[in-house]
Amino acid sequence: MNLPMSMDQALTYARANRERFINDLMEFIRIPSISTQIQRAPDIQRAADWLLSRLERLGFQTRILPTGGSPAVYGQRLSSDASAPVLLLYGHYDVQPAEPLEEWSTPPFEPEVRGENLFGRGASDMKGPLMAYLAALESTIAAGPLPLSIKILIEGEEEVGSPHLEALMAREKELLRCDAVLNGDTLLLRPDLPTIVYGLRGLAYYELHVETAAHDLHSGLFGGASPNAGQILCELIAGMHDSQGRVTLPHFYDDVEPLAGEERRELARIPFDPKEFLSQSTGLGIIGEEGYTVTERVGARPTLEVNGLLSGFTETGSKTVLPARAMAKISMRLVPNQKADRVKAQLANYLQQKAPPWLKWEVIDLTGGPAAIVRRDTPAMRAAIRALEGAFGAKPVFAREGGSVPVVSLIQNLLGTDSIMMGISLPDDNLHAPNEKLHLPSLARGTEAYIRFFHELIR
Amino acid sequence: MNLPMSMDQALTYARANRERFINDLMEFIRIPSISTQIQRAPDIQRAADWLLSRLERLGFQTRILPTGGSPAVYGQRLSSDASAPVLLLYGHYDVQPAEPLEEWSTPPFEPEVRGENLFGRGASDMKGPLMAYLAALESTIAAGPLPLSIKILIEGEEEVGSPHLEALMAREKELLRCDAVLNGDTLLLRPDLPTIVYGLRGLAYYELHVETAAHDLHSGLFGGASPNAGQILCELIAGMHDSQGRVTLPHFYDDVEPLAGEERRELARIPFDPKEFLSQSTGLGIIGEEGYTVTERVGARPTLEVNGLLSGFTETGSKTVLPARAMAKISMRLVPNQKADRVKAQLANYLQQKAPPWLKWEVIDLTGGPAAIVRRDTPAMRAAIRALEGAFGAKPVFAREGGSVPVVSLIQNLLGTDSIMMGISLPDDNLHAPNEKLHLPSLARGTEAYIRFFHELIR
Numbered sequence: 001m002n003l004p005m006s007m008d009q010a011l012t013y014a015r016a017n018r019e020r021f022i023n024d025l026m027e028f029i030r031i032p033s034i035s036t037q038i039q040r041a042p043d044i045q046r047a048a049d050w051l052l053s054r055l056e057r058l059g060f061q062t063r064i065l066p067t068g069g070s071p072a073v074y075g076q077r078l079s080s081d082a083s084a085p086v087l088l089l090y091g092h093y094d095v096q097p098a099e100p101l102e103e104w105s106t107p108p109f110e111p112e113v114r115g116e117n118l119f120g121r122g123a124s125d126m127k128g129p130l131m132a133y134l135a136a137l138e139s140t141i142a143a144g145p146l147p148l149s150i151k152i153l154i155e156g157e158e159e160v161g162s163p164h165l166e167a168l169m170a171r172e173k174e175l176l177r178c179d180a181v182l183n184g185d186t187l188l189l190r191p192d193l194p195t196i197v198y199g200l201r202g203l204a205y206y207e208l209h210v211e212t213a214a215h216d217l218h219s220g221l222f223g224g225a226s227p228n229a230g231q232i233l234c235e236l237i238a239g240m241h242d243s244q245g246r247v248t249l250p251h252f253y254d255d256v257e258p259l260a261g262e263e264r265r266e267l268a269r270i271p272f273d274p275k276e277f278l279s280q281s282t283g284l285g286i287i288g289e290e291g292y293t294v295t296e297r298v299g300a301r302p303t304l305e306v307n308g309l310l311s312g313f314t315e316t317g318s319k320t321v322l323p324a325r326a327m328a329k330i331s332m333r334l335v336p337n338q339k340a341d342r343v344k345a346q347l348a349n350y351l352q353q354k355a356p357p358w359l360k361w362e363v364i365d366l367t368g369g370p371a372a373i374v375r376r377d378t379p380a381m382r383a384a385i386r387a388l389e390g391a392f393g394a395k396p397v398f399a400r401e402g403g404s405v406p407v408v409s410l411i412q413n414l415l416g417t418d419s420i421m422m423g424i425s426l427p428d429d430n431l432h433a434p435n436e437k438l439h440l441p442s443l444a445r446g447t448e449a450y451i452r453f454f455h456e457l458i459r
Numbered sequence: 460m461n462l463p464m465s466m467d468q469a470l471t472y473a474r475a476n477r478e479r480f481i482n483d484l485m486e487f488i489r490i491p492s493i494s495t496q497i498q499r500a501p502d503i504q505r506a507a508d509w510l511l512s513r514l515e516r517l518g519f520q521t522r523i524l525p526t527g528g529s530p531a532v533y534g535q536r537l538s539s540d541a542s543a544p545v546l547l548l549y550g551h552y553d554v555q556p557a558e559p560l561e562e563w564s565t566p567p568f569e570p571e572v573r574g575e576n577l578f579g580r581g582a583s584d585m586k587g588p589l590m591a592y593l594a595a596l597e598s599t600i601a602a603g604p605l606p607l608s609i610k611i612l613i614e615g616e617e618e619v620g621s622p623h624l625e626a627l628m629a630r631e632k633e634l635l636r637c638d639a640v641l642n643g644d645t646l647l648l649r650p651d652l653p654t655i656v657y658g659l660r661g662l663a664y665y666e667l668h669v670e671t672a673a674h675d676l677h678s679g680l681f682g683g684a685s686p687n688a689g690q691i692l693c694e695l696i697a698g699m700h701d702s703q704g705r706v707t708l709p710h711f712y713d714d715v716e717p718l719a720g721e722e723r724r725e726l727a728r729i730p731f732d733p734k735e736f737l738s739q740s741t742g743l744g745i746i747g748e749e750g751y752t753v754t755e756r757v758g759a760r761p762t763l764e765v766n767g768l769l770s771g772f773t774e775t776g777s778k779t780v781l782p783a784r785a786m787a788k789i790s791m792r793l794v795p796n797q798k799a800d801r802v803k804a805q806l807a808n809y810l811q812q813k814a815p816p817w818l819k820w821e822v823i824d825l826t827g828g829p830a831a832i833v834r835r836d837t838p839a840m841r842a843a844i845r846a847l848e849g850a851f852g853a854k855p856v857f858a859r860e861g862g863s864v865p866v867v868s869l870i871q872n873l874l875g876t877d878s879i880m881m882g883i884s885l886p887d888d889n890l891h892a893p894n895e896k897l898h899l900p901s902l903a904r905g906t907e908a909y910i911r912f913f914h915e916l917i918r
Binding site for chain 1: 495496497555556558559562619620646660662664670671672673674675676677678679680681682683684685686687689690692693694696697698700736740741742743744745746747748753756757760762764765766767768769770771772773774775776777778779780781782783785786787788790792815817818819825826860861862863886889890891892893894
């Protein structure tokens, strides 16, 4: 069997072209494909076109899959051997907004290499992992034919919660049918600790609006007797956690499966150092739900967070108003078995119980997706383990990740396939934050792991 | 004595010129003299120039009194009789910002008469009362000489807390020396209820900043274990009141003089109707400190209010961040004997006690001024009572007002003179809010009351 030889050739090719792949990635990062900002639609299109032309150069048949929003990019390069396994690569080409711009050391869309890192919005979430896919594909294809069919789906709305993905996948179910899925949109816990994520939290994201008067009131004339929307919003939000860090929405934990002892022991194997956590997060403290480790809190327990607050007068100077309106963006990270519609009802129940009866309030659905757990005992999973051991020289750790990748449960439900989640972004890569970066040695190792995974799948 | 005759002539003149005075006021409102917005400095200057030319036409000697910020306008028209009493009129020509603009029915700086009301930013606070001064002066002067010397001081920074007024008044103490002061920057409680305000709350206005991390964090990766600045700000603010509506800052009430029984009985004479209050305020409820009437809560008790909130992502759509920073504008209305520096220390003590030890927080002073109480038994006060009885045909009510007019205590301290506070703005005039308006019949009655006051002072 000539597979080991073609694998070695592919790995050699990847190493020889490392600089070029980095330059290509920088070109890709320069396209500010921010899906949450409507005025970026032309950049979204440019990013999709960039991917199309890259895939075409690699011999892929490509299609733009239109959605109600940003288009998805699809490509396939099928083996002439009809019995070859089919691997679907999933990714997203859209990125988070870059605000607050003043906190970036270099402009977010002018990528710059400093030391071992490449800085830029999307460098690790997830244009870097997409580049690892493309580099691994190019290297593998250059080394000769392989009895493996590759499909690739790259959406443009992941950062806004993939609102059209379910409809798209249902429509294109036959096109997307596959035997295994690779998803690089998860974390590598340390550069030397190969990581397979087997659990993801879901997301339920809302806007809460409260209104206390028809318009802002003079705080001198009415302060002390007329209600203040900003004040009431703060009280409502403060009441959403108790002193043990638990969420107080009625029945919030009813659907939460308790963590099994086996799983808690497995999660405890993931190294945790408070100093390192503080340094990675840049946070000034560690908080959370009593009775759970930090690894469990961020990966395996549900949370409720304020993502934004706006009320009253916020410009420079002073304005003596009682705000009539206040808004909070509130999101919850969900664990398996929690459902977004039940969580929304729990939030509404909380507000019915806690809000003064005269308060006008409204909860607006923004985005969301369920949590996911994948099996750890499939052939594809074993291929992934071998690929990571080969690339990193170490046994991978199984982790549950706090973020949400809605596509994983969609693929489970629609195609019946579990995803192999092995990414290359480090916890200190500033995902969704200023100075997002990609660790370039991890890009190289990830590329190598993906090349090995392609070959291990057909062993 | 020919005074009644000249007074009747002046009142006749005022009635005959009513429409012209309204047109002049509309011209004045069209100048967007917003003191809190630095880019409005040219409009501030235009408003000052407009007043200067009006006063010069009335035969006043005028001067611009420079300050570190917006200039003050000064004018005097002294009687040839050196023993004539000196009346100082105080006012301000600056206005509040007009935001939120979308809530105005007509543009804030394009005044429009609808029914009995004139709509526009500054219509009642306080370009309307300034117009009542100017109309009363013009009418009185037209009716012939009066043994009364008039001085007028119109500042341009009242809406930002009069930061330069104390230094200015200390410097110009001799110029401003007077026997009585008229201040029209207070409320008329009802169109048919002539009102003299004898107490004003002070103001202490701060910005509170909290910081929990170097930058915003990914809510999936860190949510549940890393702190959230928006959440913590809400908890801190929620804790600033107890369930009885009392402010919880340590020792906050120590300096507050208890309300005497006589005063509570006098305040209880002010009519209060919850329905009317809700309609005037447009508020959806009535809240406040237990054990006090609404009249006491808004006039005679200290308060703490959130005037603005800002944290995290507040644009359209969703961004899954844990905010690293959060800001609140927080102001307190003070009653006599409370001091801004002590209140600031109480706020800092509260934060020291309640904030997690690792939290970075800062309290920035924005503006403030002490509360004031004036005597109700002076000759000038008796002249005011007679003037209001004459103009309204009803006995005036004595009220304490919740707003702050820092100049009243400054004049008390620097010149030793109590102010007569009788304004023409109604509680439903939307002061500091969208759709600010002036009740035009009250402008006419106020003009009449001021004409009568000029004459009553020399009786």
